[in-house]
Amino acid sequence: MSPGELDPVIHTPARLRIVVTLAALRDGDDLSFTGLQELTELTPGNLITHLRKLEEAGYVATQKNGSGVTARTSVALTDSGRKALENYTTVLRRLLDSASPN
């Protein structure tokens, strides 16, 4: 990916929504899988698929606590995920500025 390009890992509606949602968390906080699902309005299967892609890129970290019915999966944005979103919005702003008539 060249510096002027939109990060293809983030550049899909679902993953962009996930990353922006997680970026709203305060430092040191994480969000439950169901909480993230409610905020992004993605189906569980779809959310898992996108989270896996983001996790492979090192942008999110998931953690499973407990077992059985009390198990809780929590998700948080990593430092490199936060940096990737910052780069993404910078490139996006540049693209929007160059496309505007002024």
Add this chain to the structure above:
Amino acid sequence: MNDGTGADQDMNMNAAAAAAIIAEADARARPVLRPDHRVTFLVWGAIWFLGDGLMWLAVRGQHPYHGPNPGGYAALVLLTVLVALASIAQSRAESGVRGLSVVRRWAFSLSALAGLGGAFLVEGALVHAGASRPVVGVFEAVAPLLVIGLLYLARFSAELDWAVAGLGLWLVLVAAVGAYAGPQNVWAVATLAVGPAFVLVAALEHRRQRA
């Protein structure tokens, strides 16, 4: 609910669509995941103003001073219940969030509870030791200010938030100066000095967020 057909669908969304998604997702997530401190300070300002004001109305003009009537205490209990309900509603709204900010909020609430509980016990000890009703009256007005003021100063030492430091220092100052006003007027001092201070901190927070 978005039931996408593939993980990489819509790779070709344009920049404007991406910007719209960012704005929409952020507007949806932020109020849930980051409680607005401006609202918190405003609510607390209203609670202090009402609580202190009600106590002032309950004791003003008493000669000799005999303390708030049961109605004054009942109003205070009602306010406390409202605060508890507001806290529960806030924690439910943020369900799903876990981590440092949640631990901090619980630590602050439990510390306040411990401090106020301790002050209540000390008040009992003062009565037991034979302190006069006016002395006990002054103590019950200033003790909550000292407890919460010191908690805000402790929070400042952890977060280096200067607005919170100012608020903590102000509460301690109001407690110290107000104590000299006597068991009746101390409530008037607190009514006029504490609630508006919280509103000022809410305004500072508002300015900081817009900067």
